[in-house]
Amino acid sequence: MNTHPAPVMDPERFAPYAAHEGNSRGRHHPEDPPRYRSQFQRDRDRIIHSTAFRRLEYKTQVFVNHEGDLFRTRLTHSLEVAQIARAIARVLRLNEDLTEAIALAHDLGHTPFGHAGQDALNLCMADYGGFEHNLQSLRVVDVLEAHYAEFDGLNLTFETREGILKHCTPAAAAALGDVGARFIQGHQPSLEAQLNNLADEIAYNNHDVDDGLRSGLITVDRLMEVTLFREAFQEVRTRFPDLSEKRTRHEVIRRMINRLVTDLIDSSQARILAAAPDSLEAVRLQPRPLICFSPQIREYNLELKRFLRQHLYRHYRVKRMTVKAARVLTELFQAYMADPALLPTEHEHKAKRLAAETGDAGRARAIADYLAGMTDRFAIAEYGRLFDPNTLS
Structure with missing residues (x-):
């Protein structure tokens, strides 16, 4: 158990209506206070x-x-x-x-x-x-x-x-x-x-x-x-x-x-x-x-x-970019929903676990989490891996 006190903050630093x-x-989840920094x-x-x-x-x-x-x-x-x-x-x-x-x-x-x-x-x-x-x-x-x-x-x-x-x-x-x-x-x-x-x-x-x-x-x-x-x-x-x-x-x-x-x-x-x-x-x-x-x-x-x-x-x-972007995410979502085995193993297991708890909504939420976490370049690359016949890996 950390017995060190939390750092003392200068009370004059903040206005009375500020958060501190x-x-x-x-x-x-309660945690021991940090020793040399604020919460x-x-x-x-x-x-x-x-x-x-x-x-x-x-x-x-x-x-x-x-x-x-x-x-x-x-x-x-x-x-x-x-x-x-x-x-x-x-x-x-x-x-x-x-x-x-x-x-x-x-x-x-x-x-x-x-x-x-x-x-x-x-x-x-x-x-x-x-x-x-x-x-x-x-x-x-x-x-x-x-x-x-x-x-x-x-x-x-x-x-x-x-x-x-x-x-x-x-x-x-x-x-x-x-x-x-x-x-x-x-x-x-x-x-x-x-x-x-x-x-x-x-x-x-x-x-x-x-x-x-x-x-x-x-x-x-x-x-x-x-x-x-x-x-x-x-x-x-x-x-x-x-x-x-x-x-x-x-x-x-x-x-x-x-x-x-x-x-x-x-x-x-x-x-x-x-x-x-x-x-x-x-x-x-x-x-x-x-x-x-x-x-x-x-x-x-x-x-x-x-x-x-x-x-x-x-x-x-910009509209051209957004239409293509929407197509990438929409088709990835549909492909994963139709066959969760296309997901990386960790995300496939999560989709199955959430589907067991709340059905299709759980599977969809797991897929949305995966898609939302992608970067632009990763989403484009993943789209190519799934839909470009010249990309077989």
């Missing part, structure tokens, strides 16, 4: 060392992994979210370690091929409980990671698990126990979880602009329709009229991110001051989130999201 070890709801640092470290985290390097954001080496992946996106979220947490005196853990874990359950993969797998699972990457991320850290002798999953703290679960239907929440209760009760998550939701948006919207411009799928001329981009671009061009295209793009993106982050901090500070929560529980009982953009910047951010949906995510070249 003293108000944590703990872990499902939330332990969560972060377990996430970084997980198999699912390493696989994010080869999971796509918008562009399929083999399209180019410089486009964002789920891994680079998660790191960018963590950087933005920690910066905000520090100013608001929230728990930076918890904030970072949530950011690094939020995409662990994402399928290969981004949202196209999720949509395809959800259709495949329509008769078996559906598939949602947010719930899958929680399933990864609660069940699927297999490293520790005393428990399945990573045995993360309640607060990290709560932050991973960004949204959830009441029906799904009812099956999740403690971490799903707030969706039934109408309560808010911690401020660390709330800020991660918006840091995620800031990161992927602005970096999709960057990737979209570098790919040539969207142009500066079209982006001038977007207020956030136009105002940042005009500022850069006025100050640096002879700047190269590459540096101009970077200067514009950094100004857009800075404007969103600054507004989020200012607006959130004002809302926190007005609500005056004196504890984490007081945060949970608020009628609405306290981390938010101002009304004007919220509208500008929505304008950017609408532009990306119309001109990047629906671009015919």
Whole structure:
């Protein structure tokens, strides 16, 4: 039994409404406290060392992994979210370690091929409980990671698990126990979880602009329709009229991110001051989130999201990639359901075990777990192994 005390955290470091070890709801499986790090640092470290985290390097954001080496992946996106979220947490005196853990874990359950993969797998699972990457991320850290002798999953703290679960239907929440209760009760998550939701948006919207411009799928001329981009671009061009295209793009993106982050901090500070929560529980009982953009910047951010949906995510070249990606996952799912013996031995045994417990739904869930864990390149290779007659191994 470890008798060493947990590290003493500076009480002045956090605001009274922040999450800290003293108000944590703990872990499902009790463990001795870490000696030289906080409980939330332990969560972060377990996430970084997980198999699912390493696989994010080869999971796509918008562009399929083999399209180019410089486009964002789920891994680079998660790191960018963590950087933005920690910066905000520090100013608001929230728990930076918890904030970072949530950011690094939020995409662990994402399928290969981004949202196209999720949509395809959800259709495949329509008769078996559906598939949602947010719930899958929680399933990864609660069940699927297999490293520790005393428990399945990573045995993360309640607060990290709560932050991973960004949204959830009441029906799904009812099956999740403690971490799903707030969706039934109408309560808010911690401020660390709330800020991660918006840091995620800031990161992927602005970096999709960057990737979209570098790919040539969207142009500066079209982006001038977007207020956030136009105002940042005009500022850069006025100050640096002879700047190269590459540096101009970077200067514009950094100004857009800075404007969103600054507004989020200012607006959130004002809302926190007005609500005056004196504890984490007081945060949970608020009628609405306290981390938010101002009304004007919220509208500008929505304008950017609408532009990306119309001109990047629906671009015919992206559409071609997503159609092919959906075909890969759909046909793999159908093949495994028809003949689980096609699965690697470990996953075949799991499919049989879950099928014995809950029938076809169990088999389908085991197959969905396997497919969701694939990287882009592995899914493409597996498709070739099953369906290309020239690939017989």
